[in-house]
Amino acid sequence: VPFGRRRHDAGGTRTELNLSAKSAALGVARAIRGGSTEAAAAAAGAGGIASKLSGAVSTPSGLFQSALIALGVTVAALKAAPSKDDSSDAGKEGGGQAADAKPAPVKSLQYRFLAVFWLLRCADWLQGPYFYEVYASKTFGGVPASLALISRLFLTGFASTALFGPLVGRMADQYGRRAGTLAFSVIYALGAASTKSPLLAVLLAGRVLSGIGTSLLFSAPESWLVGEAMRTDGGGKYLGETFGLAYAGDSLVAILAGQLAGAAASTRGPTGPFELSVLFLVAGGILASLLWGENKAEPASDGDSKPTIREAVEVVKGDPKIALVGGVQSLFEAAMYIFVLQWPPAITAAIASAFGDGVGTPYGTVFSCFMTCCLLGSTVFGRLTKGGVETESSTGGMLAVAALAMACGTLASTSAFASLTSAAWAPLAALVASFFAFEGCVGMYFPSIGTLRSKYVPDSHRSVIMNLFGIPLNVLVVAVFLSIKKLGVSGALGISTAALTAAGACMLKLRGITKGGEPAAAAA
Structure with missing residues (x-):
């Protein structure tokens, strides 16, 4: 795929x-x-x-290490700065009035959820950096695995998520969200263990299991949290805060997982991170079985205690607010996964333009920068929530920034942009700024969408509805992946931009519907 690279003398760069x-x-x-x-x-x-x-900043590694330090200082400063909520509490204490304290049951719920959630997320993050390498190390009939075969294995996981997601979501609602979380631990561990096999059939089966596990990871724990919060005195009030804590910690977990994965790979080979992932899955499953009580979907108004996929579809069709939240979820996450596939070649081409061909790309440091941006975004979400900003409003602003950032990144990845300026570092500077801004929006997105789903998606069909929204997401990602030779990097990023713009339109419509009205009861 042509990336529109421009040759540039490294000595000239150093002169600038x-x-x-x-x-x-x-x-x-x-x-x-x-x-x-x-x-x-x-x-x-x-x-x-x-x-x-x-x-x-004279080398790519030094450039991104400097950026990582700057981002870390920014996050630390933002966290250290007093918030409006802190000032309010201080005023109450100064006036002799007791500040509103978080209820003990809410604190207990947060501790129990976050401990399990971070362990399971760490297990997931461990596998990502070595997905390509673990399958590239396989040989079949004396022939090394080709890129085409690895791509098919990758797509198998996405297809499995789209195909089985609604079914496993229905089962989690019916039989229990804790049971769904424990099932994730077992299924994902089997998928990770399959990477030890030299047999293609076993590897394919492992990818199918991983796809099913992904459906459970992104629905069962969240559904358990919301269900427990609705049963806990004052729990619903702190859901936004809990989601903010969950995904702020998730960014730190991702950075740690990257380091652990590298250490495991250096001692155990490319399957090492997957082996380590199994240990985290076992620990998370044990902790969930000890700390979590079971909760199931609340019966629908007709009293039927067994949610079905058809009923979930009817629920979505009957409430435009749910459909709009689903539109935001599907479109944003599709854009995010497309971005995940395209940022490495885009950054590599820009680095070649700025520093000369043959210069290595520090993918690990770039990833750490992205995760720090996510931490910054989730921190901003937490401060906005404490400041009383409605999630609908903050999410609308975030989507506008995300679409603008991706549009700038799309432009910067084209050869036309490189030809507009004589500065060889301009494409890299524009890409880095755009991608960092988008990752900050990703950090805001996850606690935002979790809060919105807790408000608008009914508990009676929560897990199955969340997985229904995953179908268009996976279809779009697979379609772009299969067409990548025609689209190129800039074309794929352009589709991400369009998806983010459409997500912003969905959010704008949702705000219009809910303005001055009450949201649907999540426990309906």
Whole structure:
């Protein structure tokens, strides 16, 4: 696939990066000539800082390490800054009035949910970085696995999620969300264990199991949390906060998982991260069995305690608010998965343009930057929630930013953009800024959509409805993947932009419907 690369001399790049250092040195000379010792010292200090900065960003690895540090400092500063809620509580305490304390049952629910959720998410994150390598290491009939075969294995997982998702969601609603979470641990562990096999049939079966497990991971734990919160005094009030904590921690878990996966791969080979994943799945399953009580879907108004897929479809058709929330979920997550497949070649091409061909791409550091952006986004969501901003409003703004960021990234990935500027680093700078902004929106998205689903999706069919929305998501991702040779990177990112724009339109429509009205009861 042509990425519109532009050749650029690495020496020229270094010259551009050192301009600030030379300017500072000139300032030293002028200060000395003028007899100002203090000004000379200040300019010399500035020159040293500029020189170190230019040296730090003179390689792709140094560039993204510097970006990671800057992002980390930003997150820390945002978390340390007092929020409106903190100021309000301080005012109450100063006035002799007791601040509203979080109920003990709510704290207990958060501890029990987050401990299990983070273990299971860590197990999932461990497998991602070595998906390609573990299958590329296989040989069949003396022939190494081809890229086409690995692609089929990848698509098998997506197809399994789309095909079996509604069914396993229905079973989780009917037989219990804790049971669904335990089933995820077992099924996903079997899928991970299948990577040890040299047999293609076993590998395909493992991908089918992984697809089923993914459906359970993204529905059963959340449904359990919402069900428990509705049964806990004051629990519903803190759902937004709980989702914010869950996905802020998830970003840190992802960074840790990347490091653990690398260590496991270095000692056990490409199957090492999958083996380690099994241990986390076992730990999460045990903890869920000990800390979680069972909860099932609340019976529908007609008293039928066995939710069906047909009933779930009718529920969605009967309430446009549910359909719009589903539209946001399907479209945003489709755009996100398309982005996941396209950012590596896009970044690689931009790095080649800025630093010259043959320069390596620090994928691990880039991934850590993305996860830190997600942490920043989830932190922003938490502060907005504490500040009393409605989730519908913050989500609408987030989707607008996400669509704009992806549109800029799409433009920056084209050869036409590279030809518009003589600065070889411009495509990389534009891509990095756009992709970082989008990942920040991803960090806001997950707690936002969890909160919206808790408000609008009825408990009677929660898991099955969540998996129904996964069908169009997976169909769109597979269609783009199969057409990638025709679309190219910029074409695929353009489809992501269109999907995000459509998601924003769905959110705008939802706000119009709910403005001045009450949302549907989630426990209906």
